[in-house]
Amino acid sequence: MTTTQQQPALPAVADILGSAAAGCETLDLGAGLTATVIVRPGAVLNLSAQERVYAALIPVTTSSFGADMTPYWAQRSKEGYLERLAEFVLIAGEDGRMVGWTGFHVLPYDGFTLVYLDSTGMVPTRQSGGVMRRLMRDRVTGAAVAACPAGSPVYLTARTESPIFYRLMRGLLPAPEALHPQPSAAAPGDVVEAARHLARWLGQEGILDAPALTVRGAYDALDALYGELPTTGDAELDKLFRGQLGPLDAFLLVGRVR
Known part of the structure; x- marks a missing residue:
């Protein structure tokens, strides 16, 4: 992706979540970054808040991927992306504006569990700092995997065309x-x-x-x-x-x- 193009304005996490932010856990990620963790966002966020999240994801992911992500989020919202997530995390910079996101699903089957890492990214100026890996170790391979049924295999999974994400996941x-x-x-x-x-x-x-x-x-x-x-x-x-x-x-x- 290119970092020289004009970047879209990034929204503030407090404005995105509104009153729902009060019930969410906030984590200090270091380097001036904070994470707001929303467990079961489909239950926590009302329709208006979900619409604000989808609208906010467009400029942040467009900056992250270097391509217009409007069609992507139009499709994901129709699929019920937020409604199906086990957890959704918004990452904010020092000024409170959203600079990254991640989320995951927990899919139980007879005899094993899949933990699926869904859409994830950071704006270019915040990439390569190890923040996402530390966050995923805490939220995914820590809390989420620990909550899976004991004594049966757990597989960490994702869908991607990025070798950078492959390398991140390998470290988990x-x-x-x-x-x-x-x-x-x-x-x-x-x-x-x-x-x-x-x-x-x-x-x-x-x-x-x-x-x-x-x-x-x-x-x-x-x-x-x-x-x-x-x-x-x-x-x-x-x-x-x-x-x-x-x-x-x-x-x-x-x-x-x-």
């Missing part, structure tokens, strides 16, 4: 090799089965290449998800993404976290 798992797909190793059977369940929940089972953990046309509502495709500088990892994914394709990332 017990070992780097736990995350699939991998450049030089096939995904084991339990991981492929987890991916099938996730694709079915996403409504994309019909376009899943299960052994490759690849969804073809995952972002068909957009011309492209990124204005400029991200890279990591890790030649093998960047090749995995750019060599196997088209502009609207995505990997389903799956890694056993417990």
Whole structure:
């Protein structure tokens, strides 16, 4: 993505949430950043507040991805994005304006649980500081995973075309090799089965290449998800993404976290 284009105005978190902010937990992330945690946002936020959140996400995600995200959020709001989340987090800078967001779902199945990391990002000026990884360790691999049924596997999952997000998620798992797909190793059977369940929940089972953990046309509502495709500088990892994914394709990332 480019950081030289004129950035849209970013909204204040207090204005987005209104009176709902009073019942939300606030975390100090360091570096002048704070996180407002909304557990079960579909129950906490009324329709007016949800509409303000969707409107706020457009300029923040447009800045983050370097592409107009208006169609993306129009589609996600129709799908009930906020209503289905287990937790939604807004990240604010020193001036209280929203600079990032993340959210996740907890999907229980017989014998295992999927924790699905949904849309996540930070504006360019706040990226690469390790804040999102620290936040996810606290909220996801800490609190969310601990609340999953004991004695059964838990898989951390996501859908992405970004090797940067792959690297972030790899850092959340017990070992780097736990995350699939991998450049030089096939995904084991339990991981492929987890991916099938996730694709079915996403409504994309019909376009899943299960052994490759690849969804073809995952972002068909957009011309492209990124204005400029991200890279990591890790030649093998960047090749995995750019060599196997088209502009609207995505990997389903799956890694056993417990």
